[in-house]
Amino acid sequence: MKTSTPAVNGRPERPRPSGRVTMQQVAAEAGVSVSTVSKVINGRYGVASETFDHVTSVIERLGYEASLVARSLRNTRTDVIGVLVADFEPFSTEVLKGAADAVHGTGYELVAYSAGGRVDEHVGWERRYLSRVMGTLVDGAVLVTPTVTDVHYDGPVVAVDPHTGSSSLATVTAHNLQGGRLAVEHLLELGHRRIGMVTGRPDLLSAHLREQGYRQALAAAGLAVDETLLQPGAFEPEPARAAARALLTVSDPPTAIFAANDLSALATLEAAAELGIKVPGQLSVVGFDNIPESALAQPALTTVEQPIRQMGREATRMLIAQIRGEELPQIHLTLDTTLVVRQSTAVRGDRR
């Protein structure tokens, strides 16, 4: 009559395979209608206190809890914030912790979503994810390290560490330019004058800014930039290792190297070790990011710290403000970086 599969009566005998209790079942068990149950759950007025108590007890007994999905589909607001990431790695999970900080006590729930780092889909995950969850599952989203920011989306969205010069989207970034300067100024103070750089991915804004910082610091010290001292590392170990070797095997090698990120710096450390160059005795190395591994390196890496967790916190705060319809005092937030001095840098020696 209602279904094509044979059933005893109108109620098909194929419930969800999982043990989920639905509102239907609560209503049936309590002998009331679904809407009454709904009213009880949402504390709407217009329910007899007897009925209320009875339904409540049934809910309790059956262990019923409203499906997030069904509720989201029905409601415009979900009170859920999404954190959209390409993959769950050190950076994005750190942002996630910050988002959790910001969400505490606000009544918002947090959903982190990732399709599992598929590399075949080269670009545009951010737009896809956004479409999949915005407006239905979440009220707004924090985009972590999106490579494309022309995601002119209507809904509330904040990008953390976006990788291109940004548009109208709200963003939170570390002060990459400042960080680059800090790194090089530190080396200058230690007496270094020939300072090399292993640069980052050419398509990323952050890489360019770090390099700018390098150039500015040298310029401020009245030093000319020797372009042969800049080698491309692409933010990845292998190219970085090659870049470091190139820098260290010329006739007049630098006494210090600033690597555009920690992974590159660690590769530089390895390259130096292979060449028998002592760090920090003969060569000083500074990285960027302060990933946990940097502290474990031998020697422990001096690096520029990005306040990742704080970035997640601020981004989430901005997002919540947006959701609530408040005006943001500033759309683009840039947080200070700080130098973390460890054992990979030292006063320039006389050997080289």
Next chain:
Amino acid sequence: MKTSTPAVNGRPERPRPSGRVTMQQVAAEAGVSVSTVSKVINGRYGVASETFDHVTSVIERLGYEASLVARSLRNTRTDVIGVLVADFEPFSTEVLKGAADAVHGTGYELVAYSAGGRVDEHVGWERRYLSRVMGTLVDGAVLVTPTVTDVHYDGPVVAVDPHTGSSSLATVTAHNLQGGRLAVEHLLELGHRRIGMVTGRPDLLSAHLREQGYRQALAAAGLAVDETLLQPGAFEPEPARAAARALLTVSDPPTAIFAANDLSALATLEAAAELGIKVPGQLSVVGFDNIPESALAQPALTTVEQPIRQMGREATRMLIAQIRGEELPQIHLTLDTTLVVRQSTAVRGDRR
């Protein structure tokens, strides 16, 4: 006619506030019905190749992507795995990374869910979360550090680091007893004899096992346990700091402290610093977990490593197997812990 709110025709003028494109709009734009669009998206047979191409181009142009929520509600399978956590802190995010590892290449997507560490709801978040997402949003769930495991749920569920003696639920745990022994044996080998402990949450099995390990190691060395050397830290910074202060301000303080988790150990480090006690010169400290932060501490923390990430990986593997209806070779998996020696422990000095 169809709606109570005045509209031009059957189509109400109040779309979702966000910029989401729905299948409706794609269908209208392409001049076909929704079901045809659906068929195109899901690659169902029975669509003319012309129609297919046309609809595809419209989808492309509008940047349409199916709503995760609507799809989930409709389908039984969602190909999404849930990771349910009380809060996003170091432990749970590490598990998350492991889950991401395990999910790569499987076609499953990952959704991590947390209601934001509400402390007022003392117990039972795991059951609530499960009800909210199982069967609708996700095909199965990894429960991180649930305090209650009698969650006799029908659907596929695996618990990581469950905090009570377990039931029929599949679980993945670190060898907490062994870890506690490792920590204390290390301190004993360094010559320490008065060893304090900042204990964990009394309601958690893992905390008890770690304490047992402490007691066993001391007993094996022929040492009696001084009960005043055990102070409650509850696995959290503030109580742990207080516990550490209590241990360090008595007349005959311990020369070494084993903290039940890294957060407590870090708090202990801070307490020691505030009291002007040098680590490891005057006091050795061992933690438990090896969260990323422990390596960054000053001094870097010696700790017992739980293979957290691997635990997340294994749990997710087990979950996927369950979802696929495979028999699990073993329901309860226990992974070995290992000692990671860093700079917070040293041979007992003569000062104290």
Next chain:
DNA sequence: CTGTTAGCGCATTCAG
């Protein structure tokens, strides 16, 4: 105070 009705966005029969 309670139940009936409609529909959120989508996938699936089943007619045309």
Next chain:
DNA sequence: CTGAATGCGCTAACAG
């Protein structure tokens, strides 16, 4: 080959 109808679980109007 295409589209109208149905329902997933839930909430919000409305009518009784």
